[in-house]
Amino acid sequence: MLSPDEFREKYPADELEAELPDSPIGSLRDLQYLYGKLYTLATTGGGEYAPYLTPDAAGDLLDTDDSLIVVRVDVSNDEPRLADDDFGPVQVTRYSNELIQQVGHCKYPAARGIDHSVTHQAGRNSDPEKLARYAKERLTKWAVDEVVRKAADTHADGWIIERLAEVGENEDALETIEETITRKLGGESATSLLTVRVKTESDGDYQWPGELDVFNEAMRQRKLSKLVTKNKADDSSGEATDLVTGRPARTVGTSEDPQNYFLGKQLEKFPGLDIEEAWRSHPISEDAAITVMNAETFVEACTYRTFGAKVYYLPYVFGRSAAEKVHRLYELLYRSVEEEETTPIENAYKREREKTIEERDFRFYVSAVMPHQMSRYDVFGETLNGRLHYPKQLAIAHNEFVKTVSALNRDHYTDWTAPLPTNQNWGLLETNDEQLHAISTGWYFRQTFAERDDDEADADDPRIEALVSVLSGQAIAVDVLLEEYVTRIIDDETDDEEYEGFPSFLVASQFAQLCVLADERLNLLATADPSKEQITREPTYDTDIMPSLDEIPIADGGDPAASKLESFINETPALSPTHDRDPDSVTSQRRGAFLLGALVGDIGSYQEYSEDRSTTLVDQYPVKSITRSRIKKVTQETVAKTLTYTRQEKKQQGGYPGTKADHIVDRLRETILKPDPEEWEIETDDLRFYYALGVTYGMNDHPWNREENDADETEEEN
Known part of the structure; x- marks a missing residue:
């Protein structure tokens, strides 16, 4: 195959444009035809029979x-x-x-x-x-x-x-x-x-x-004879207009395809197929079909496997196929063939950074194909409007979020922990240069979605749907995320060997992902349910380093924990009363679930570290136990346990002021204890996820001494 420099020398602008189609890329077949043309020119040259040769085979x-x-x-x-x-x-x-x-x-x-x-x-x-x-x-x-x-x-x-x-x-x-x-x-x-x-x-x-x-x-x-007799057809051919060139020609109906589309057993492409008449449903001329088949080398170079499916990320020139742009496209395809260690997305991003391509000149065809037995293939998530901008910007936004926002960054708090825990060894809770790789390979969702056996994956796999969505700039349904998140939390809650208790880092990762997808620059989160619309809004967490909480004026002599809780709730649209003041709304119900989780996490941590109990409220009320019918009873028992520990501390300390965790208990009385949760409208996955978020928040809600903790971490590293 010619190197990019050799290709430019052999095919200068005027000669290359003479070989290219006149019209812009408008379909997958147009794209495959262009790939096939470039591959043929780069391997066997021009001429009537060049497309029929297979130089790579030997x-x-x-x-x-x-x-x-x-x-x-x-x-x-x-x-x-x-x-x-x-x-x-x-x-x-x-x-x-x-x-x-x-x-x-x-x-x-x-x-x-x-x-x-x-x-x-x-x-x-x-x-x-x-x-x-x-x-x-x-x-x-x-x-x-x-x-x-x-x-x-x-x-x-x-x-x-x-x-x-x-x-x-x-x-x-x-x-x-x-x-x-x-x-x-x-x-x-x-x-x-x-x-x-x-x-x-x-x-x-x-x-x-x-x-x-x-x-x-x-x-x-x-070779042409095989294009009309596949799948036991006698002669699937006829005179029609070639869908690639737009010219009258003898068209074939059972030609091969680099992506296994439009085959006899591809029922979603050929509903009610009569194999002999396939050329009518998808008329492609003999020579165009052969050229399309030659696209395989470049198509496969821009393909990778994940979740048991093949993901196609195929670059093409957007608009008119000017020779200079096609030369850059050929270089991108050539490099993809030669550099197999990274995904085509990362290859394209590398070229963009090196300025050998310009993003505005290119679009990407994105799809995933799930193979089955008997030569069946399910195709889903197709789009010609993929842009390198989508996965790249998601990676940048995620790093920005984890690095700067107050919800995950303890540098915002001098004397108190951040709302949610972080771990520099936990993929989605650290900032690194690998986020683009994680997104392009699907690892970004594998870390947070329910676990599945890739060998038994099917076309309804939400991980694949989410991956194709972010690669093509399409929004993911909130309902899908919540269902996947909750299923993963419940599965991991009982995995003591890996998580040693409640999977708080997992929940923090899921919440970070949810917030980033809601970023207004990305618009990758959507719902048709008005009750979940608040979840799709971008949070407004502070990105400036906060002063000591001792220096912050706190109303009514309250404590730093109350101020932090108030700030977190108000800056999280899914929980904030400023976005929905109706006490009977789903937002209020979601906030109640979060507050209950926060109290369970807070008291559970107290039981573990102050009472030395091996089984705590966190273990007693796992996520899967939380339903609308049970949440009030769980709240009553948790508040009762809180009051018990309050009385104990009053005796031990000679008069404990107020109620333990009163900044949570007081709000719970308003959101759960007075209303009747059995009449709530919130869906179970929604309820459980924000309860889990609350547990994570409560377990991480305590004072900390920056100097002592930094010293401890230094000793551990040494």
């Missing part, structure tokens, strides 16, 4: 010993025969770049059968006997193939193929081929291409298949 044989075995046949006289000159009837040589077009190899990717071209690729390390059989089959099998014979009958030089077949009927000639190959290989196995060279004029040279039009046309017809 690419690993280039410049290797004994990689090309050539049967030489003289058909210049009335009696066709094997060559008897100094080079002999069979040559065993090296396959080289200069011979790619001359041997005219066209691979037939089937376990059995012969290649479309007279040139055939043997299996790896074939023994001399097998190689001899393949060599003889160039005369005894390919030359008499039904499609090849039909092509020969209508071609002016068809007699050449007929003469090959005559030599194939000569047993002495076949024995000579076998004996010569065995002798020249010295009994050793080899991996080789098998082909022929033919002398058609008595004073002429022996010519390669690629130099004789009749061989090219026979190869072309044999």
